[in-house]
Amino acid sequence: MSSREAILAAVKKSQPELLPLPQQDYVSTVPGDVQRFSDTLESIGGKSYLLNQEEGVLEVIAKLFPDAKRVVSVDTSITVHYLHEYESIVHHSLQDVDVAIIKAQFGVAENGAVWVTEEELKIRVMPFICEHLVAIVDAKEIVPNMHEAYNRIGLAEYGFGVFIAGPSKTADIEQSLVLGAHGPKSMTVLIR
Amino acid sequence: MNHNGTKDHAELAEKFNRDEERVNWHDRTLWWIRQKRDKAAWSLGDEWEPLREEASRIKSHTLSNLSEYLQEFEKNAQANGMTVHWAADAKEHNQIVHSILSKQNIQQIVKSKSMLTEECHLNDYLKEEGIDVIDTDLGERIVQLAEETPSHIVLPCIHWKKEEIGELFHRHLGSPEGVIDPSFLTNTARVHLREKFLTRRIAITGVNFAIAETGEFVVCTNEGNADMGAHLADVHIACMGIEKLIPKRKNLGVFLRLLARSATGQPITTYSSHFKKPRKGQQLHIVLVDNGRSTQLGREDFRNSLKCIRCGACFNTCPVYRRSGGHSYHNAIAGPIGSILAPNLDMRQYKDLPFASTLCGSCSNVCPVKINIHEQLYQWRQVLTEEGYQPKSKYMAMKAMATTLSKPTFFNIAGKAGRWAMKLVPGVVSNQYNPWYKEREMPEPPNESFTEWYQKNRKKKNEQ
Numbered sequence: 001m002s003s004r005e006a007i008l009a010a011v012k013k014s015q016p017e018l019l020p021l022p023q024q025d026y027v028s029t030v031p032g033d034v035q036r037f038s039d040t041l042e043s044i045g046g047k048s049y050l051l052n053q054e055e056g057v058l059e060v061i062a063k064l065f066p067d068a069k070r071v072v073s074v075d076t077s078i079t080v081h082y083l084h085e086y087e088s089i090v091h092h093s094l095q096d097v098d099v100a101i102i103k104a105q106f107g108v109a110e111n112g113a114v115w116v117t118e119e120e121l122k123i124r125v126m127p128f129i130c131e132h133l134v135a136i137v138d139a140k141e142i143v144p145n146m147h148e149a150y151n152r153i154g155l156a157e158y159g160f161g162v163f164i165a166g167p168s169k170t171a172d173i174e175q176s177l178v179l180g181a182h183g184p185k186s187m188t189v190l191i192r
Numbered sequence: 193m194n195h196n197g198t199k200d201h202a203e204l205a206e207k208f209n210r211d212e213e214r215v216n217w218h219d220r221t222l223w224w225i226r227q228k229r230d231k232a233a234w235s236l237g238d239e240w241e242p243l244r245e246e247a248s249r250i251k252s253h254t255l256s257n258l259s260e261y262l263q264e265f266e267k268n269a270q271a272n273g274m275t276v277h278w279a280a281d282a283k284e285h286n287q288i289v290h291s292i293l294s295k296q297n298i299q300q301i302v303k304s305k306s307m308l309t310e311e312c313h314l315n316d317y318l319k320e321e322g323i324d325v326i327d328t329d330l331g332e333r334i335v336q337l338a339e340e341t342p343s344h345i346v347l348p349c350i351h352w353k354k355e356e357i358g359e360l361f362h363r364h365l366g367s368p369e370g371v372i373d374p375s376f377l378t379n380t381a382r383v384h385l386r387e388k389f390l391t392r393r394i395a396i397t398g399v400n401f402a403i404a405e406t407g408e409f410v411v412c413t414n415e416g417n418a419d420m421g422a423h424l425a426d427v428h429i430a431c432m433g434i435e436k437l438i439p440k441r442k443n444l445g446v447f448l449r450l451l452a453r454s455a456t457g458q459p460i461t462t463y464s465s466h467f468k469k470p471r472k473g474q475q476l477h478i479v480l481v482d483n484g485r486s487t488q489l490g491r492e493d494f495r496n497s498l499k500c501i502r503c504g505a506c507f508n509t510c511p512v513y514r515r516s517g518g519h520s521y522h523n524a525i526a527g528p529i530g531s532i533l534a535p536n537l538d539m540r541q542y543k544d545l546p547f548a549s550t551l552c553g554s555c556s557n558v559c560p561v562k563i564n565i566h567e568q569l570y571q572w573r574q575v576l577t578e579e580g581y582q583p584k585s586k587y588m589a590m591k592a593m594a595t596t597l598s599k600p601t602f603f604n605i606a607g608k609a610g611r612w613a614m615k616l617v618p619g620v621v622s623n624q625y626n627p628w629y630k631e632r633e634m635p636e637p638p639n640e641s642f643t644e645w646y647q648k649n650r651k652k653k654n655e656q
């Protein structure tokens with residue numbers, strides 16, 4: 001008998017009689033609160049920036065990261081920083097990226113996270129390998145909590161998807177919080 | 193002492209307790225994390241308890257249908273392009289991982305946190321085979337450089353002080369002598385590990401949740417090390433215990449709300465990464481490991497321990513863990529939950545662990561999936577005693593205890609005798625043969641029992 005068969009047989013023999021799966025539905029009537037999203041994000045070490053009508057993303061990036069040498073994005077609207085060769089590029093070569101700009105599908109007010117998938121990222125390692133991460137999210141795309149987040153995701157197809165909540169961090173040395181463990185040292189969410 | 197001459201929990205705890213200042217510091221740090229957990233839980237108000245209840249019931253359901261869910265997961269994961277492997281025990285798990293490395297002709301790999309690979313002693317196994325494994329979680333890298341194992345499932349080097357880490361990094365990573373600033377040290381590790389991420393072609397990660405419905409799995413980290421490893425490697429191997437399954441993607445809403453809040457008091461970990469398909473040109477392997485889990489599933493009293501989502505909250509709250517340190521449990525998973533899981537693997541070797549508890553129940557109160565941890569510890573004591581794994585003296589004591597507690601007259605007489613003995617001949621209880629007396633002052637025995645007091649005062653009250 002293969003291990004597969006042996007494990008399945010042993011599990012089947014040991015598992016108790018079928019118990020019901022709770023089928024709770026979480027549908028809230030209130031939309032996600034942008035202020036709450038921003039506050040939570042700041043409390044976990046992230047930054048939020050409310051774009052106003054006149055301000056373009058490119059101007060804000062230039063203002064926030066005046067010294068950045070390599071800024072990249074695979075979002076066509078980020079013209080000057082658009083990474084044309086994203087399909088052929090060796091992903092490791094992104095290690096000197098100062099700022100990566102990504103487009104997020106939505107944000108979650110209760111924990112300050114944004115949801116992105118491979119479809120927007122194109123390159124999976126992009127939001128992890130950069131020094132600073134900027135995510136753009138629409139103000140009307142903020143959901144209140146994680147239940148609503150999964151209601152939105154539904155059974156969508158993706159190869160990879162991730163909730164990102166703030167910069168990479170660690171507190172492994174005597175519980176002192178340090179931003180920028182392996183990934184970005186800062187995360188800014190531009191809300192438009 | 194354990195049967196094979198290794199030290200048991202009490203002896204190891206005694207060693208840890210020789211440095212009183214360190215014990216107090218360890219105790220305080222963990223309690224501080226427990227308090228952060230409380231704040232995070234309270235921030236959800238009325239939602240928290242129903243969430244725990246639902247998480248617990250989702251896990252109960254999953255365990256009652258596990259063989260079907262495993263097959264559903266396998267089918268969907270394969271359709272997603274993953275290769276699914278099955279390992280009956282730790283040895284087979286290690287062999288599977290090794291065979292994947294051999295096929296690629298790889299001698300160097302990166303690994304992010306996986307308690308399962310700790311449980312299976314994968315690092316030791318691969319080292320024997322000449323393979324260099326770099327743990328990339330900062331805490332795990334620290335204990336790895338020090339040739340130790342993690343002392344906590346979420347906070348691997350919680351027992352290390354920054355001065356010691358500074359010294360360790362100076363020796364191994366060339367940081368300047370005497371530098372102990374956490375930011376500086378973290379950056380030193382960042383530079384050191386970045387080079388590994390960029391050059392190693394195989395990455396191993398753990399799994400926090402696997403979803404039967406979609407054949408995907410979720411890995412949660414704060415550092416981003418699992419993602420850096422997996423997304424830069426040609427081959428990603430994810431290792432998981434079979435109890436990590438959940439039925440539906442939307443169930444993640446419940447678990448991700450609970451996990452980080454219970455673990456560190458954060459609203460969510462920085463990264464909750466959902467791996468569904470291999471990256472273009474990449475191989476994605478998943479190893480499903482039993483290693484005693486199907487046996488535990490069949491032990492009715494201990495089945496619930498398989499609901500554990502490894503948040504570490506029961507460690508942080510445990511008065512014994514906080515004051516004895518993770519290594520005193522001599523098992524990959526320490527703390528209250530480790531003390532339930534370990535005897536399932538080997539009753540003889542871990543017979544001391546269910547006794548390393550005050551049974552105060554704090555663990556059960558904080559557990560996000562509502563495992564009755566302290567009750568199971570108590571039940572293990574009975575099983576171990578019945579099966580003859582306890583010294584005769586403990587067995588007789590427990591027998592006597594059972595008789596005393598079950599018979600009211602006996603209880604009253606025994607109580608009287610005890611109070612009398614503690615007053616007149618305190619040496620009978622407070623002596624070197626009674627391990628309870630060590631490091632403790634015996635309380636003043638009361639003049640009368642509660643029953644006696646109650647009867648007297650009740651009478652008085654009724655007479656008034």
Ligand code: SF4
Nearest residue numbers: 500501503504506559
């Ligand atoms: S037993 Fe409960 S509290 Fe302890 S680690 Fe597991 S899930 Fe967390």
